[in-house]
Amino acid sequence: MGAIIGLASFFMLTACDSEKSDIAEKAKEIATETSNSVEQVVADTSDKAKEVAGAASDQAKEIASDAADKANEVTAAVSDHTKELVSDVADKAEEVAVVTSDSAENVAAEVETMAAAEDSSNAAGQEYIVKMLNNGEDGMMVFEPAFLKVEKGATVKFEATDAGHDSVSAYVPDGAEGWKGDNSKDITVTLDTEGVYLYKCTPHIMMGMVGVIQVGAVTDKSGAEKASEELLAKMAMGKERLGKYLSEVK
Numbered sequence: 001m002g003a004i005i006g007l008a009s010f011f012m013l014t015a016c017d018s019e020k021s022d023i024a025e026k027a028k029e030i031a032t033e034t035s036n037s038v039e040q041v042v043a044d045t046s047d048k049a050k051e052v053a054g055a056a057s058d059q060a061k062e063i064a065s066d067a068a069d070k071a072n073e074v075t076a077a078v079s080d081h082t083k084e085l086v087s088d089v090a091d092k093a094e095e096v097a098v099v100t101s102d103s104a105e106n107v108a109a110e111v112e113t114m115a116a117a118e119d120s121s122n123a124a125g126q127e128y129i130v131k132m133l134n135n136g137e138d139g140m141m142v143f144e145p146a147f148l149k150v151e152k153g154a155t156v157k158f159e160a161t162d163a164g165h166d167s168v169s170a171y172v173p174d175g176a177e178g179w180k181g182d183n184s185k186d187i188t189v190t191l192d193t194e195g196v197y198l199y200k201c202t203p204h205i206m207m208g209m210v211g212v213i214q215v216g217a218v219t220d221k222s223g224a225e226k227a228s229e230e231l232l233a234k235m236a237m238g239k240e241r242l243g244k245y246l247s248e249v250k
């Protein structure tokens with residue numbers, strides 16, 4: 001605008017007086033028009049600029065909003081994932097706790113079972129087997145083993161390995177019960193009283209088919225020794241067996 005006013009001043013200075021006024025008017029007119037036009041352009045430009053700025057601002061707001069949404073979304077996703085992880089870890093921990101608890105219970109139950117088995121084995125005692133044989137280490141018609149040392153409460157099974165024999169008690173400690181097995185049949189006896197037991201095979205006592213069982217600790221075997229005399233009286237052979245078996249009582 002300064003250039004336009006300068007141009008108008010130039011015309012005013014160089015023209016003659018009559019023309020001077022006309023030219024000056026014209027110049028003023030041009031200057032005013034030009035000035036208006038420039039103002040219009042400036043105004044338009046300003047509007048446009050405002051519009052652009054507004055649009056840019058809207059765009060920026062939108063971008064910011066999108067970014068905020070995205071950030072929220074990511075935060076939520078991470079949070080969900082974290083929650084899931086925490087939940088998984090909790091589940092796993094619970095599982096481990098249950099397994100550990102089960103395992104501990106199993107061990108406890110096993111220990112209890114073992115303890116019970118031990119108790120019952122103590123109560124029932126061990127089982128021993130005495131075979132009834134036509135021929136054995138000590139000769140014909142024998143119990144094997146003919147001398148047996150067992151703990152109190154043990155059971156002894158007389159097994160009819162060969163037919164034609166039986167097991168019948170001949171002497172038992174005071175307070176103990178005797179037994180009488182059938183011919184060619186097994187018989188199992190439980191020995192709950194400490195002491196010395198003598199037994200025989202009814203059909204073969206004459207041939208020295210006798211046996212001795214020691215239950216627990218024996219301090220006095222005089223009763224058994226006295227009873228053995230009656231048995232020896234019935235024997236025609238194998239008398240040395242009974243003395244030998246009784247000598248093993250210690």
Ligand SMILES: [Cu+2]
Pocket residue numbers: 141164165166201202203204209
């Ligand atoms: Cu016999």
